[in-house]
Amino acid sequence: MLLPARTASTICWRCLAHSKTAQSLGRTAFSLRSDPKRFYATSSATGADATVDLAHTRNIGIIAHIDAGKTTTTERMLYYSGFTRRIGEVDEGSTVMDYLPAERSRGITITSAAITFDWTPSAPGSQPYTINLIDTPGHADFTFEVERSIRVLDGAVTILDGVAGVEAQTEKVWRQAEKYGIPRLIFLNKLDRVGAKFGPTVKEIASKLNAWPAVLQLPIYEQDKRGDDIFRGVVDIVEKRVFLWGLGGDGQKIDVHNYTWLKGEKPDLYSEALTARVALVELLSEHDEELTLRGSSEVVPVLCGASFKNIGVQPLLDAVIDYLPSPLDRPETEISYDRGKTKGVLNVSGDRLCALAFKVVNDPKRGAMVFVRVYSGTLVRAHHLYNTTLGVKERVHRLLKMYADDAVDIQSIPTGHIGHRHSGKGNKHHQKVSDSFGTIQLRPIEVPPPVFFASIEPSSLSEQKPLEDALSMLLREDPSLHITTDEDSGQMLISGMGELHLEIARDRLVGELKAKAEMGRILISYRETIPSTSGYELRTAFEKEIAGELVKAGCHVSHTLTVDEAETEHTKLPKSIDIEGLKGSLISGAIAALGRGPYLGFPMRNTSIKITIDPSKDYFGTESTPAAYSSAARLASTTALREAITLNEEGILMEPMMSVIVTVDEKDLGKVVGDLSSARGGHVLELGGVSGKRSVVATVPLKEMVGYLKHLRSMTTGRGTFVMSLLGWERMTRVRAADVLKDIRGG
Numbered sequence: 001m002l003l004p005a006r007t008a009s010t011i012c013w014r015c016l017a018h019s020k021t022a023q024s025l026g027r028t029a030f031s032l033r034s035d036p037k038r039f040y041a042t043s044s045a046t047g048a049d050a051t052v053d054l055a056h057t058r059n060i061g062i063i064a065h066i067d068a069g070k071t072t073t074t075e076r077m078l079y080y081s082g083f084t085r086r087i088g089e090v091d092e093g094s095t096v097m098d099y100l101p102a103e104r105s106r107g108i109t110i111t112s113a114a115i116t117f118d119w120t121p122s123a124p125g126s127q128p129y130t131i132n133l134i135d136t137p138g139h140a141d142f143t144f145e146v147e148r149s150i151r152v153l154d155g156a157v158t159i160l161d162g163v164a165g166v167e168a169q170t171e172k173v174w175r176q177a178e179k180y181g182i183p184r185l186i187f188l189n190k191l192d193r194v195g196a197k198f199g200p201t202v203k204e205i206a207s208k209l210n211a212w213p214a215v216l217q218l219p220i221y222e223q224d225k226r227g228d229d230i231f232r233g234v235v236d237i238v239e240k241r242v243f244l245w246g247l248g249g250d251g252q253k254i255d256v257h258n259y260t261w262l263k264g265e266k267p268d269l270y271s272e273a274l275t276a277r278v279a280l281v282e283l284l285s286e287h288d289e290e291l292t293l294r295g296s297s298e299v300v301p302v303l304c305g306a307s308f309k310n311i312g313v314q315p316l317l318d319a320v321i322d323y324l325p326s327p328l329d330r331p332e333t334e335i336s337y338d339r340g341k342t343k344g345v346l347n348v349s350g351d352r353l354c355a356l357a358f359k360v361v362n363d364p365k366r367g368a369m370v371f372v373r374v375y376s377g378t379l380v381r382a383h384h385l386y387n388t389t390l391g392v393k394e395r396v397h398r399l400l401k402m403y404a405d406d407a408v409d410i411q412s413i414p415t416g417h418i419g420h421r422h423s424g425k426g427n428k429h430h431q432k433v434s435d436s437f438g439t440i441q442l443r444p445i446e447v448p449p450p451v452f453f454a455s456i457e458p459s460s461l462s463e464q465k466p467l468e469d470a471l472s473m474l475l476r477e478d479p480s481l482h483i484t485t486d487e488d489s490g491q492m493l494i495s496g497m498g499e500l501h502l503e504i505a506r507d508r509l510v511g512e513l514k515a516k517a518e519m520g521r522i523l524i525s526y527r528e529t530i531p532s533t534s535g536y537e538l539r540t541a542f543e544k545e546i547a548g549e550l551v552k553a554g555c556h557v558s559h560t561l562t563v564d565e566a567e568t569e570h571t572k573l574p575k576s577i578d579i580e581g582l583k584g585s586l587i588s589g590a591i592a593a594l595g596r597g598p599y600l601g602f603p604m605r606n607t608s609i610k611i612t613i614d615p616s617k618d619y620f621g622t623e624s625t626p627a628a629y630s631s632a633a634r635l636a637s638t639t640a641l642r643e644a645i646t647l648n649e650e651g652i653l654m655e656p657m658m659s660v661i662v663t664v665d666e667k668d669l670g671k672v673v674g675d676l677s678s679a680r681g682g683h684v685l686e687l688g689g690v691s692g693k694r695s696v697v698a699t700v701p702l703k704e705m706v707g708y709l710k711h712l713r714s715m716t717t718g719r720g721t722f723v724m725s726l727l728g729w730e731r732m733t734r735v736r737a738a739d740v741l742k743d744i745r746g747g
């Protein structure tokens with residue numbers, strides 16, 4: 001059987017992208033839609049940018065485990081496309097994509113940067129393509145950042161470290177991309193490193209990523225004078241060509257040979273290439289039809305190279321064009337709506353503007369910038385939009401095309417494109433409009449619960465306001481950071497996904513946002529609950545002078561061990577009472593009490609509060625205000641919860657339990673398993689992996705995982721890696737809880 005010609009194979013691969021069926025959809029932090037009543041008619045106006053040909057556009061992301069080489073590869077892409085004049089290096093802190101000072105100093109990506117550049121594929125007669133690229137972070141603390149970017153992409157390049165293979169965080173981001181139906185291709189990087197293994201890594205792609213690897217290239221090595229293997233280039237299985245890169249150059253000079261050369265120079269590799277081609281043809285013929293029918297199997301193109309040595313990046317860019325879909329190739333986007341009685345799903349299409357604001361970045365020069373992906377219609381400068389999250393009408397002040405931290409003003413962002421909206425001077429001029437749309441959700445993501453926290457304090461009283469402003473800016477950028485203020489002491493607590501997450505938040509607050517503040521020790525964020533035996537009821541009356549007026553309210557509270565929610569129940573209320581308003585006040589009071597547990601001030605879990613009002617016993621005088629009812633509910637709830645835990649202190653603290661995946665060499669497996677299960681109190685659930693590299697899946701309390709990376713490295717001579725994610729909270733024994741108490745109180 002013959003492999004289809006280049007165009008035919010491209011079409012075949014495109015079918016693959018097409019075949020991704022129903023996409024998940026949902027909630028978003030913020031989505032935009034033109035106000036159809038007034039602005040629909042004009043929203044299809046075009047600017048210069050609206051003419052961009054969608055078939056010649058790719059919206060792609062670069063995803064991988066930490067340090068696989070995402071930024072290094074992206075910097076080469078920018079260089080070969082002519083976008084930059086010199087290659088930025090992670091190790092020198094000179095990259096375009098990692099432009100934040102915190103990123104450059106640590107050599108890691110923290111926030112997804114977006115960039116637009118053109119690439120003309122190497123096939124003769126090719127037209128230029130526009131690539132909108134997002135480089136995502138690899139560290140597990142920033143998984144939320146990856147997810148919110150992935151959901152707006154049409155395709156992703158997954159980078160693997162040729163020595164480490166498929167690492168745990170790669171599996172995680174791979175599954176995230178799968179969730180949103182994003183077609184992927186794989187770039188097997190770092191093949192220049194000693195210990196790089198092409199074949200075993202391809203096998204790992206099949207076993208760990210559950211994908212069918214379609215090997216499109218094979219690596220070529222040459223021996224130097226000392227007999228060491230030097231990575232020189234790739235054999236292109238599809239085009240039947242050989243690409244060799246000059247050593248030490250900028251990667252622009254590529255020697256191209258045909259198979260006759262390969263047969264003469266490297267007969268073994270030649271026969272491997274023939275076998276690989278047969279395997280590729282068989283794989284394609286097996287999956288081409290099936291894929292469209294089943295849509296569940298994944299055939300993934302695999303390419304190889306060494307970005308740092310400037311090898312393999314140009315063919316990778318060609319592959320992005322050939323094998324990843326354009327916005328036109330993607331299934332129609334769906335939005336779900338909920339207007340109370342009517343709920344449903346709509347396809348987004350036509351001229352009507354529908355865009356998703358998927359991220360906010362505070363630019364030191366330009367202020368708040370909103371990343372926007374347009375799904376239908378055209379986003380035009382100076383037009384008005386309806387913000388479905390806030391229920392307000394907004395004017396588009398400026399539109400920009402971003403080049404990492406540089407920007408160019410544009411008139412419009414057409415369907416299928418990613419751009420930036422300058423958010424103007426906040427929302428204060430936005431006009432509230434009646435919400436005829438109800439709740440509209442487009443590709444929702446969940447903000448994960450924080451598991452670490454620290455106190456944060458201004459250096460002086462006068463710095464309080466600037467600190468609060470800086471924090472609100474940081475929170476706008478990163479919804480996985482949370483701020484809570486202790487109502488009694490006024491102390492602010494910042495919480496987030498991990499130690500690194502909070503350390504970086506601190507560095508950015510003090511460095512970039514110039515806040516004069518101190519952050520306390522980073523501690524684990526526990527949860528509180530009530531004893532399993534408790535069933536406590538309390539009636540409370542609230543009487544207080546607020547702004548010179550005496551206000552009164554009362555209610556009756558009971559709580560049970562169930563799920564996290566506050567319930568209210570009211571009977572026989574006088575007609576004059578606004579039940580809905582009252583209910584809201586009581587709920588907000590109860591929620592405030594649940595947000596700050598009575599034991600150590602951590603949020604409550606698995607606790608339900610029931611509030612009942614008896615008009616014959618509780619206050620309903622003119623002195624009763626909503627604020628008074630809210631305070632009464634808070635007071636009653638807190639007191640009832642406090643009473644419950646003094647009756648029985650056992651098991652009222654809950655700790656985060658983590659799902660941990662550790663990857664180690666075979667020889668270190670025993671040590672690592674022993675350490676996890678005995679020293680750290682974990683449960684080892686599964687041992688996996690083959691050919692010398694093994695993985696351990698375990699559940700371990702987060703408390704025991706603090707500082708684990710350092711320990712793992714010392715146990716495994718630096719070769720072990722791990723990722724973890726939150727599994728849930730578990731009640732702590734009295735002994736473990738006592739340790740926590742001691743630690744928090746500094747005893």
Ligand SMILES: Nc1nc2c(ncn2[C@@H]2O[C@H](COP(=O)(O)OP(=O)(O)OP(=O)(O)O)[C@@H](O)[C@H]2O)c(=O)[nH]1
Nearest residue numbers: 066067068069070071072108109138190306307308
């Ligand atoms: N030998 C070798 N080193 C590489 C290669 N590609 C990247 N590196 C090095 O690997 C390290 C990590 O590279 P990055 O590009 O920062 O990796 P990343 O995936 O962007 O990392 P995060 O953004 O922090 O997740 C740097 O020291 C690079 O110089 C390669 O092909 N060969």
